[in-house]
Each structure stands twice: as structure tokens, then as C-alpha cells.
Amino acid sequence: MSELRKDPIIGRWVVIATERKFRPSDFSNPQEIQQEAFCPFCPGNEDKTPPEIFAKRTGNSVPNGPGWEIRVVPNKFPALRIEGNLNRKGVGMYDMMNGIGAHEVIIETPSHIKDNKEKVDIKDYSLATMLNIIETYQIRSVDLKKDPRFRYILVFKNYGKEAGASLSHPHSQIIATPVVPKRVKEELMGAKWYYEYKERCVWCDIMNQELDSGKRIVEQNESFLVIAPFASYVPFELAILPFRHSPDFDNITQQEKERLASLIITIFKKLSKGLNNPSYNLMLHTAPCRYPHPGYWQTIEKDYHWHIEIIPRLVKQGGFEWGTGFYINPTPPEEVTDFLKSLVV
Amino acid sequence: MSELRKDPIIGRWVVIATERKFRPSDFSNPQEIQQEAFCPFCPGNEDKTPPEIFAKRTGNSVPNGPGWEIRVVPNKFPALRIEGNLNRKGVGMYDMMNGIGAHEVIIETPSHIKDNKEKVDIKDYSLATMLNIIETYQIRSVDLKKDPRFRYILVFKNYGKEAGASLSHPHSQIIATPVVPKRVKEELMGAKWYYEYKERCVWCDIMNQELDSGKRIVEQNESFLVIAPFASYVPFELAILPFRHSPDFDNITQQEKERLASLIITIFKKLSKGLNNPSYNLMLHTAPCRYPHPGYWQTIEKDYHWHIEIIPRLVKQGGFEWGTGFYINPTPPEEVTDFLKSLVV
Numbered sequence: 001m002s003e004l005r006k007d008p009i010i011g012r013w014v015v016i017a018t019e020r021k022f023r024p025s026d027f028s029n030p031q032e033i034q035q036e037a038f039c040p041f042c043p044g045n046e047d048k049t050p051p052e053i054f055a056k057r058t059g060n061s062v063p064n065g066p067g068w069e070i071r072v073v074p075n076k077f078p079a080l081r082i083e084g085n086l087n088r089k090g091v092g093m094y095d096m097m098n099g100i101g102a103h104e105v106i107i108e109t110p111s112h113i114k115d116n117k118e119k120v121d122i123k124d125y126s127l128a129t130m131l132n133i134i135e136t137y138q139i140r141s142v143d144l145k146k147d148p149r150f151r152y153i154l155v156f157k158n159y160g161k162e163a164g165a166s167l168s169h170p171h172s173q174i175i176a177t178p179v180v181p182k183r184v185k186e187e188l189m190g191a192k193w194y195y196e197y198k199e200r201c202v203w204c205d206i207m208n209q210e211l212d213s214g215k216r217i218v219e220q221n222e223s224f225l226v227i228a229p230f231a232s233y234v235p236f237e238l239a240i241l242p243f244r245h246s247p248d249f250d251n252i253t254q255q256e257k258e259r260l261a262s263l264i265i266t267i268f269k270k271l272s273k274g275l276n277n278p279s280y281n282l283m284l285h286t287a288p289c290r291y292p293h294p295g296y297w298q299t300i301e302k303d304y305h306w307h308i309e310i311i312p313r314l315v316k317q318g319g320f321e322w323g324t325g326f327y328i329n330p331t332p333p334e335e336v337t338d339f340l341k342s343l344v345v
Numbered sequence: 346m347s348e349l350r351k352d353p354i355i356g357r358w359v360v361i362a363t364e365r366k367f368r369p370s371d372f373s374n375p376q377e378i379q380q381e382a383f384c385p386f387c388p389g390n391e392d393k394t395p396p397e398i399f400a401k402r403t404g405n406s407v408p409n410g411p412g413w414e415i416r417v418v419p420n421k422f423p424a425l426r427i428e429g430n431l432n433r434k435g436v437g438m439y440d441m442m443n444g445i446g447a448h449e450v451i452i453e454t455p456s457h458i459k460d461n462k463e464k465v466d467i468k469d470y471s472l473a474t475m476l477n478i479i480e481t482y483q484i485r486s487v488d489l490k491k492d493p494r495f496r497y498i499l500v501f502k503n504y505g506k507e508a509g510a511s512l513s514h515p516h517s518q519i520i521a522t523p524v525v526p527k528r529v530k531e532e533l534m535g536a537k538w539y540y541e542y543k544e545r546c547v548w549c550d551i552m553n554q555e556l557d558s559g560k561r562i563v564e565q566n567e568s569f570l571v572i573a574p575f576a577s578y579v580p581f582e583l584a585i586l587p588f589r590h591s592p593d594f595d596n597i598t599q600q601e602k603e604r605l606a607s608l609i610i611t612i613f614k615k616l617s618k619g620l621n622n623p624s625y626n627l628m629l630h631t632a633p634c635r636y637p638h639p640g641y642w643q644t645i646e647k648d649y650h651w652h653i654e655i656i657p658r659l660v661k662q663g664g665f666e667w668g669t670g671f672y673i674n675p676t677p678p679e680e681v682t683d684f685l686k687s688l689v690v
């Protein structure tokens with residue numbers, strides 16, 4: 001079983017993932033991602049994944065066979081496992097617990113390769129497909145939150161080799177963790193401090209500021225604003241913010257889902273056109289499970305605001321960034337905004 | 346001039362580096378690192394770098410000509426510039442300041458390519474060369490700390506394309522920043538909290554714990570311990586810790602420098618042999634400038650402990666890591682230790 005171990009200095013939890021184990025000697029001949037001769041996510045190969053957790057199906061198709069529009073399965077090589085108890089313990093001065101959690105794969109569409117041999121991705125989706133995906137994020141997130149062992153549910157997507165994707169069939173992932181991850185805690189703390197000082201949500205303030213200046217607004221519709229953040233840490237970092245203040249993605253309305261689907265397709269058409277189909281990570285940041293916790297995150301309903309981060313993987317981070325958390329971004333977000341606004345898709 | 350911008354939520358400072366600017370349209374055809382036909386760091390090409398700040402020279406060679414053993418020059422495309430005032434200001438709700446700092450390159454040796462066409466690196470150095478480098482880190486660090494505008498001096502090295510290196514001639518870098526970077530502040534806070542609770546230094550405790558268990562000790566000599574940290578966030582993460590408690594690398598003794606030089610060469614011979622010459626980042630973490638600050642880092646003499654981090658770049662980080670700061674490490678540090686101990690170099 002995997003182990004969760006805590007850094008004794010900065011408090012970061014790390015998964016030592018024994019089930020996706022690399023032996024030390026494996027690194028001397030690093031395997032590149034194989035050009036997949038066989039895709040376990042394509043229709044007809046349903047028996048090559050663990051049994052499905054959820055699917056949207058057409059006609060009278062049956063579970064774990066073809067006929068699906070979207071399909072959720074457990075990750076075959078999970079970072080965290082659903083079975084077992086948390087079993088927190090000390091090892092000398094260190095802290096650890098069992099690698100309990102959930103790790104699911106959302107196979108976004110049956111399509112994999114287009115007629116021109118190019119791989120399918122968000123830029124190619126119909127509104128219906130993208131809406132399916134957003135609805136599935138919501139359905140799985142609501143379901144996983146019922147498990148009292150989990151403190152956080154992260155929805156994310158890795159596209160392309162530079163972004164850490166190991167299979168090219170379009171998919172997202174969900175990981176449920178038994179601790180609130182460090183980066184999320186930092187956002188929660190930052191939002192809380194801002195609220196204590198201003199009695200306003202920091203993301204609501206950011207949206208007002210951005211609407212006022214107009215310099216970093218990439219796209220918008222009636223429900224969402226897309227900005228290139230003022231302190232973007234990498235080129236083409238984008239944030240999608242809902243206008244309606246809500247700490248929790250789970251409460252997204254039908255109309256918001258439709259508008260979000262349309263906006264995401266537009267954004268990825270532009271990124272693909274302007275950056276020649278870049279690798280990217282997409283992350284959904286939402287409130288932790290079961291807030292407000294007694295004595296903890298008391299003002300979260302007012303101070304936290306769910307949002308989506310998009311990080312194209314265009315530059316490599318060196319020792320300066322890793323050593324300090326102090327990023328050097330060679331491309332001002334105002335120029336990114338002008339560039340993306342100029343593209344017609 | 347570059348700008349320093351602060352993230353309004355998590356407080357991270359970012360350099361928007363206009364002088365090393367990529368235009369948004371540059372990313373659609375990402376340039377690979379060119380196979381350098383010409384190396385500005387090789388002897389004879391001294392006029393292709395800005396004038397040298399420091400060098401160790403042999404015989405009666407003159408500055409900015411050949412005859413050096415090690416040479417320090419300003420970075421030609423600096424992230425931060427030495428000239429000007431800090432000029433902190435608000436931009437609406439946001440915080441920024443001018444990109445003031447220093448960015449120097451330490452050209453570690455005149456040698457670049459070996460007879461077998463392989464590129465030179467630490468694994469190939471004599472003790473004298475490695476000692477020169479450590480002494481130069483100390484000399485430049487002590488000198489840069491005299492500038493009252495700087496709060497932190499980071500010494501680091503990027504080796505190989507995966508680690509963000511843009512030139513292959515062996516070199517390290519030093520960046521002086523006008524703010525204490527986020528990751529360093531986390532270490533300082535973590536160390537302070539630990540000290541308040543235990544009245545002991547957390548790194549001293551870690552060394553005792555590791556000496557006791559023996560499971561994660563990769564190398565040691567009379568002055569230094571090399572461990573694969575308990576909560577390693579990437580495979581083959583290594584930490585070099587001095588036995589003598591000291592917050593500040595600047596106070597390293599001659600004997601310690603000699604022992605550190607010898608240890609570093611051994612470590613890199615092993616990493617190169619075991620991992621087939623991997624890309625890596627090396628970072629020196631030391632106390633910020635001019636501690637104790639009134640009302641700030643009061644116990645730093647007792648709670649902080651300088652150290653070196655080595656991060657081989659073997660796996661790619663995906664959206665999970667970026668989205669949460671919660672790393673999945675597929676290789677237990679205990680196995681890394683056994684593997685490295687088994688190698689004969």
C-alpha cells in the first residue's frame with residue numbers, strides 16, 4: 001500500500017506511491033511514453049480498465065461494453081487506494097498515514113484520433129461533450145465527498161507529454177485525499193486573511209479590479225470571466241472565475257455549466273491556435289469537504305471562491321523556481337491577453 | 346525594467362522578466378536549446394560576456410582574458426537588475442516593485458567538452474576545482490549581502506535541458522532578491538514553529554533520527570550527512586546537511602569546504618553512474634540577509650540550519666502536483682539509499 005508522508009519542516013504531504021513504483025535502476029534508461037499501439041480507453045476495450053464507476057450511455061448499451069459517451073473508471077495504477085483505514089502514526093519524529101483515497105479516470109469521449117491523424121482534445125469538442133464532462137466532474141465530486149475519510153477532491157487534466165500525461169486518449173482525473181493539500185491550504189489561508197481585513201472575497205475583488213482595468217480580460221460571458229492573472233507565474237497562465245460568488249463547484253447551476261462548457265471550448269481553440277497545440281494542466285480549485293469545520297475555515301462560505309486554473313507547459317522551471325518558489329515569467333500577462341484576444345476561432 | 350508582482354491570494358512574488366522576454370507568438374514554434382556552435386563561457390571568448398565581477402586566475406593573466414580557473418560575470422539576460430531603487434507601489438489592489446536584484450553566472454571551470462565528446466560536469470571535477478566553486482559561492486554571497494536592498498541570496502545550479510539549463514558549459518548562478526522568497530519563508534516559519542515547540546533545531550533532530558535508523562543515509566563524512574529525505578517529493582531527492590549547527594552557509598570553515606567538495610564529487614559520480622547522467626537542480630538554502638530582523642526571525646540563530654538540496658529531474662509533474670502541491674513520488678527514499686550505497690565510484 002502507498003504511504004502518505006509529511007515533510008517535517010514545511011508540512012507538505014507526499015505520496016510514496018508503491019503501486020506505480022519505479023525501481024531506482026529504472027531511471028538509467030528512462031522510458032519515453034510509448035506510442036500506444038493499443039488504447040485501453042477506446043470503445044471495445046472496456047475490459048482493459050477496472051469496472052466502470054459511472055457512465056453516460058446511449059440506447060440499450062450495457063455497463064463495461066461499448067455505447068458510452070463518457071465513462072469513469074478507477075485508475076489502474078492508483079496513487080491512493082479506496083480500501084482501508086487511515087491509520088495515522090508517527091515514525092520516530094516523522095508523521096505518516098496509509099495511502100487511502102480515490103483515484104479515478106474520466107474518459108471524456110469515445111473519440112481518440114481524428115481523420116487527419118491528429119489527437120482529439122477539448123478544442124474539438126461539441127458543446128454537448130464538454131457539458132457531459134463538466135456534469136461528470138460534478139457528479140463524481142458530490143459522490144466522493146460522502147466518504148468521511150476524504151478532506152479534499154481535486155479534479156484535474158494533464159494534456160500532452162510535457163504536462164505529465166501518460167495516455168493520449170482524452171481524459172481527466174479525480175483524486176480524493178485524506179488531507180487538505182498544501183497549495184490549497186495556502187489559498188484558503190490567504191483568502192481568510194484577506195476577508196478578515198477587508199470583509200470581502202479576494203476573487204470578487206480581483207474580478208472588479210480586472211473589469212475596471214480591462215487589461216487582462218481574455219474572455220467573458222454572462223457567468224464567467226477569464227483572466228491572465230496579474231502575477232502570472234508562467235506564460236499564458238489563465239484563470240476562469242465564476243461571477244456568482246460560491247465556495248463550491250458542486251453547486252454550479254445548469255445554466256452556468258452550459259456557459260462554462262462554451263467558454264472552455266473557446267479558450268482551448270485559442271490556446272491551440274496561438275500556441276500550436278501546447279501541453280497543459282487544468283485544475284479545478286474548490287472548497288474542501290464538509291466546511292465549515294468546527295473552529296476551522298469558519299468564514300469559508302464568504303471568503304473562498306471556486307475557480308479553474310489553466311497552465312500551458314511552455315517553459316521549464318529551473319533551480320531558482322524549485323529552490324525558492326519565486327517564479328520568473330518571461331511574458332507579461334497583458335501581452336498574453338492582447339495576443340489571445342486578437343485570435344479568431 | 347523587470348517587475349516584481351505579488352499574488353494577492355497566496356502572497357507569492359513573481360518576476361515578470363521583460364529583458365528575457367518571450368513574445369506571446371514565440372511559443373507556437375518553441376525553440377529547443379540550440380546545439381551551441383559557439384560557447385560564450387569558453388576561454389578566449391571572455392569579451393562575449395559582461396565584464397567579470399570575480400575570477401581566480403593563474404600566472405599573470407589579466408581580467409576578461411584567458412588564464413582563469415573560475416570566473417563570475419553578470420547574467421547577460423538578467424531576471425533582476427542591480428541598478429535602481431526598489432520603488433514599492435500598489436496598482437489598484439495589487440502590489441509590485443521594480444525588478445531590482447542581482448543575477449550572476451559562475452563559470453565553474455574553463456573545461457567544457459572531454460576528449461570523448463561528453464560534456465564536463467561535477468562528476469569530472471578535481472577536488473581543487475570543486476573547492477574553488479564552493480569558495481566562490483561563499484565570496485559572492487558575502488559580497489552581495491552588503492547591499493541593503495537585498496533580502497535573500499540564492500545559489501543554484503541547473504544541469505541539463507530538463508532542469509532548465511540553456512547553456513551546457515558548466516556553470517552555477519546566484520540571484521539576490523529584494524524579498525524573501527515564498528519557499529524559503531515556509532522553511533523559516535516551519536523551523537521557527539518546531540523550535541518554539543521543541544527548543545531544538547529541526548535539521549539537527551532529523552540528523553539524529555537518520556543516524557539512529559540508518560535507512561536513508563546515502564553518504565557521510567566528519568562534517569556532512571547526505572540523506573534521501575523521509576518525505577522525498579521526487580525520486581532521488583537528496584539533502585546535504587552539515588553536522589555543525591549554523592544558520593548561515595557564509596560561515597563555513599576551510600575544513601568544511603574541503604569535506605563538502607569531496608562529498609559533492611562522490612554524490613554526483615554516483616548519480617551520474619546510477620541514473621545515466623541525469624538533469625538536475627542543486628540549491629543552497631541559507632538564512633536570509635541581516636537576521637535577526639527586529640521582531641522577525643528572532644530565534645533564527647538557533648532554529649535554522651543551512652543545507653543543500655539536489656533534485657534530479659527524472660519524472661514530470663502533472664496537474665495534481667501543480668494544482669495541490671501534493672507530490673506523488675513513485676520511488677521510496679529507502680530504496681534510493683540502498684541503490685546509491687551499492688554503487689562503486
